[in-house]
Amino acid sequence: MENLGALSLILAFCFSIYAIFGSVVGKWKQRPFLVKSAERAVLAQWALQTFASGLLVYALMTCDFRLSYVASHVNTAMPTLYKFTAWWGGQEGSLLLWSWILACYSALVVWQNRKKFRDMMPWVTATLMLTQAFFLLLITYPLSPFEVLAVGKEIRAVPDGNGLNPLLQYWSMAIHPPTLYLGYVGFIVPFAFAMGSLITKQPGDAWIHTTRRWTLVTWLFQSMGILLGAGWAYAVLGWGGYWGWDPVENASLLPWITATAFLHSVMMQEKKGMMKVWNMVLVSATFFLCIFGTFLTRSGVVSSVHAFAQSPIGPYFATFLSIHIAATTWLILDRLGYLKSEAHLESVLSRESSFLFNNLILLASCFSILWGTMFPVISEAVTGEKISVDAPFFNRVNIPIGLFLLLLTGVGPLIAWRRSSFESLKKAFLWPTVGGIVLTGVLFGLGIRHLYALMSFALCAFVLITVAMEFVKGARAIATKTGQHLLRAMVELTHRNTRRYGGYIVHVAIVMMFIGFTGAAFNKERTIEVGMGDKFSIGRYELKVASIEQGENSNYSWGHAVVEVYQGGKRIDTLTPEQRLYSAGQGQQSSVVDIRRRLHEDLYLNFAGMQDGKAIIQAYVFPLVGWIWLGFAALIFGTLVCLVPSKVRYEFAKTKVMGVASGVATPKAVTGD
Amino acid sequence: MKPYVKFGLLTAVIIGTLAWLAVGGISDTKSYYKEVAELKKMGDDVYTKRLRVAGDVAEGSVERSGREVRFLLKQNDLTLPVVYDSMDPLPDTFKGGAQAVAHGKMGRDGVFHANKVDAKCASKYEAKPGQKYQTPGQTAPPASDTKASF
Numbered sequence: 001m002e003n004l005g006a007l008s009l010i011l012a013f014c015f016s017i018y019a020i021f022g023s024v025v026g027k028w029k030q031r032p033f034l035v036k037s038a039e040r041a042v043l044a045q046w047a048l049q050t051f052a053s054g055l056l057v058y059a060l061m062t063c064d065f066r067l068s069y070v071a072s073h074v075n076t077a078m079p080t081l082y083k084f085t086a087w088w089g090g091q092e093g094s095l096l097l098w099s100w101i102l103a104c105y106s107a108l109v110v111w112q113n114r115k116k117f118r119d120m121m122p123w124v125t126a127t128l129m130l131t132q133a134f135f136l137l138l139i140t141y142p143l144s145p146f147e148v149l150a151v152g153k154e155i156r157a158v159p160d161g162n163g164l165n166p167l168l169q170y171w172s173m174a175i176h177p178p179t180l181y182l183g184y185v186g187f188i189v190p191f192a193f194a195m196g197s198l199i200t201k202q203p204g205d206a207w208i209h210t211t212r213r214w215t216l217v218t219w220l221f222q223s224m225g226i227l228l229g230a231g232w233a234y235a236v237l238g239w240g241g242y243w244g245w246d247p248v249e250n251a252s253l254l255p256w257i258t259a260t261a262f263l264h265s266v267m268m269q270e271k272k273g274m275m276k277v278w279n280m281v282l283v284s285a286t287f288f289l290c291i292f293g294t295f296l297t298r299s300g301v302v303s304s305v306h307a308f309a310q311s312p313i314g315p316y317f318a319t320f321l322s323i324h325i326a327a328t329t330w331l332i333l334d335r336l337g338y339l340k341s342e343a344h345l346e347s348v349l350s351r352e353s354s355f356l357f358n359n360l361i362l363l364a365s366c367f368s369i370l371w372g373t374m375f376p377v378i379s380e381a382v383t384g385e386k387i388s389v390d391a392p393f394f395n396r397v398n399i400p401i402g403l404f405l406l407l408l409t410g411v412g413p414l415i416a417w418r419r420s421s422f423e424s425l426k427k428a429f430l431w432p433t434v435g436g437i438v439l440t441g442v443l444f445g446l447g448i449r450h451l452y453a454l455m456s457f458a459l460c461a462f463v464l465i466t467v468a469m470e471f472v473k474g475a476r477a478i479a480t481k482t483g484q485h486l487l488r489a490m491v492e493l494t495h496r497n498t499r500r501y502g503g504y505i506v507h508v509a510i511v512m513m514f515i516g517f518t519g520a521a522f523n524k525e526r527t528i529e530v531g532m533g534d535k536f537s538i539g540r541y542e543l544k545v546a547s548i549e550q551g552e553n554s555n556y557s558w559g560h561a562v563v564e565v566y567q568g569g570k571r572i573d574t575l576t577p578e579q580r581l582y583s584a585g586q587g588q589q590s591s592v593v594d595i596r597r598r599l600h601e602d603l604y605l606n607f608a609g610m611q612d613g614k615a616i617i618q619a620y621v622f623p624l625v626g627w628i629w630l631g632f633a634a635l636i637f638g639t640l641v642c643l644v645p646s647k648v649r650y651e652f653a654k655t656k657v658m659g660v661a662s663g664v665a666t667p668k669a670v671t672g673d
Numbered sequence: 674m675k676p677y678v679k680f681g682l683l684t685a686v687i688i689g690t691l692a693w694l695a696v697g698g699i700s701d702t703k704s705y706y707k708e709v710a711e712l713k714k715m716g717d718d719v720y721t722k723r724l725r726v727a728g729d730v731a732e733g734s735v736e737r738s739g740r741e742v743r744f745l746l747k748q749n750d751l752t753l754p755v756v757y758d759s760m761d762p763l764p765d766t767f768k769g770g771a772q773a774v775a776h777g778k779m780g781r782d783g784v785f786h787a788n789k790v791d792a793k794c795a796s797k798y799e800a801k802p803g804q805k806y807q808t809p810g811q812t813a814p815p816a817s818d819t820k821a822s823f
Binding site: 167238345346348353356357360364368371375386387389390392393396401404527588590608616618 | 676677679680683684687688690691694695697698699701702703704705706707725740761762765766768
């Protein structure tokens with residue numbers, strides 16, 4: 001059975017190689033049949049990979065311990081759901097998942113465009129299949145999920161497996177990798193179209209229009225993947241944090257940052273014909289960072305608490321990435337003539353300028369995170385010493401960046417294209433600025449002195465008021481015309497221009513997350529040894545240890561404390577933080593924290609073990625942290641709104657590039673509408 | 674002034690500020706990564722620099738007395754005594770045999786004083802290349818036989 005699986009993957013690899021050659025040769029020699037057969041090869045290799053994945057999943061679910069991968073990641077006592085999610089619990093399986101998702105995306109792209117873009121598609125197919133072949137190469141050899149445990153000539157099965165690390169047996173960890181992969185892998189599609197557009201010297205923006213939905217959906221999945229990971233870290237790891245600036249975390253954030261920059265700068269290209277070269281660079285950088293992130297995570301080149309052991313795949317990735325970067329750079333430089341801007345920056349006080357600053361600051365953040373993450377590697381190459389930097393470095397640079405971004409989020413949407421006068425700015429930003437200052441005054445009066453926190457809250461108020469004003473202004477206009485209720489008018493307003501108002505909702509979501517982040521400036525922490533009946537307090541809570549118990553079941557042994565929570569003398573809650581020791585594999589300890597989640601703050605208790613008959617309890621108060629998860633929900637909602645087609649189609653007056661004179665790189669421009 | 678010049682100046686100010694923050698951040702938090710074997714070669718520097726020492730936690734060497742935890746970090750034949758004394762509990766993944774990184778400073782008494790210990794997440798991606806999954810009590814099969822033939 002494992003032979004069938006391995007064979008399917010080899011066949012899929014062959015089909016993907018054929019697809020590359022079929023597309024390129026078919027396009028070059030003008031043989032549409034070859035191109036068509038290449039597209040069918042894409043579908044065929046998808047089918048083969050689906051089959052292979054199904055076989056692996058079957059092996060996992062039935063605990064087929066002859067397979068090395070199954071024995072390492074599954075044990076009989078595990079709940080069924082986690083036997084399925086063990087598919088991505090280890091190196092080989094998760095690479096197969098990556099590869100299969102890429103196959104799904106490729107098949108979808110090929111099928112969606114079977115009647116469109118006939119000139120570009122062969123190159124799109126070839127680009128997709130080049131990456132596909134690479135991943136199939138990895139899982140065919142050296143990292144096959146279908147390897148069996150063999151001694152001599154005998155295939156032996158072990159009686160029971162290692163099981164999935166219990167830290168990963170949690171619902172948000174179950175869906176975090178596939179969600180993240182749906183993001184990581186998805187960014188190849190806009191890249192492939194960008195390459196197709198460059199290679200065929202397309203004069204227009206067809207590749208951007210086509211891929212807008214792809215980019216949005218991919219970005220949404222990436223955001224969800226990152227936030228699910230953060231939510232898991234918060235609820236499961238026991239230290240109460242949701243982001244550690246760990247290299248693997250950073251790896252997932254880097255392409256997200258460039259993708260966010262890209263989502264904004266494409267607006268400049270669509271409306272003003274500016275930033276064409278830059279958008280090519282951004283979409284390529286996003287793709288490269290995805291591959292780089294995959295490489296960083298799996299190669300062990302930078303040590304991380306997400307322990308990925310030394311792996312042989314480092315050189316494969318390095319080669320793949322270098323060739324791609326070199327080829328893309330050459331292509332962009334060669335086609336510079338076709339990417340000339342149609343407009344230029346006219347004033348620093350303009351929407352163009354705010355988009356430029358948005359990109360600048362996002363890229364600065366990306367670079368600083370990349371630098372900090374790779375510092376040990378760079379310092380070792382330069383000085384021979386492996387020096388690393390920690391969370392304080394990342395926070396120091398990225399907090400001011402975040403605050404500046406917040407400011408731009410408020411200012412950008414309201415500032416005019418080309419140039420804005422001071423008068424118009426004063427009118428637009430009067431109330432938001434007043435609101436921000438008033439809030440600062442109130443918070444200062446309440447005793448808050450933390451500078452960054454004050455700035456953050458002020459800017460959050462600023463942005464929220466600008467967005468509220470936009471919605472009210474637009475809705476009022478509609479309400480007067482149609483006589484609708486104001487709220488109903490807001491829905492109508494959003495529906496008429498889902499991109500703009502969906503975008504505003506996403507901005508509000510980001511503001512909500514910033515409110516959550518800022519709360520961390522006021523965290524309280526206390527670690528204490530308590531016996532039964534002991535009392536202690538933290539923040540506004542008084543806590544009493546009602547009992548300390550221990551027990552055991554087939555999967556793990558446990559110890560926990562039952563803690564009663566009082567406020568103002570009244571009992572408001574009971575929390576039971578627990579610690580477990582899993583019996584499978586080499587024994588894995590895990591903390592099951594208990595959290596009282598409220599809008600204004602979380603009370604978080606971690607049972608850290610027993611010491612001389614007393615329980616060690618870590619208590620935390622995390623103000624406003626719940627706003628991060630609320631912002632997460634709002635982000636999903638806002639992005640979905642963006643994806644709904646607008647009721648009214650907008651056409652922007654701009655010069656349409658009709659073609660390029662051969663041999664000379666000046667576009668013939670026709671003013672269209 | 675032309676808009677590009679103004680824009681360029683603002684950009685320079687922003688980048689300059691960030692670079693200044695970054696450099697400060699690096700020098701404040703940088704720590705040197707060393708393996709146990711490399712510590713001996715450091716000479717007197719070893720007492721002044723912030724260090725992260727990597728090694729394996731020697732089986733059976735973990736002793737707890739009160740809040741203090743003492744253990745041996747070993748690499749090949751070399752061992753380094755480490756003392757960890759902090760209210761924060763050790764990570765769930767810390768136990769004999771685990772790969773660990775101790776953050777802190779080397780004391781003149783020859784004991785490494787750690788204020789933080791990371792232990793490798795008993796992993797998703799476990800075995801070193803060439804090594805295969807083993808049940809307890811079974812020795813690793815010879816490398817040449819570990820691939821199934823088909």
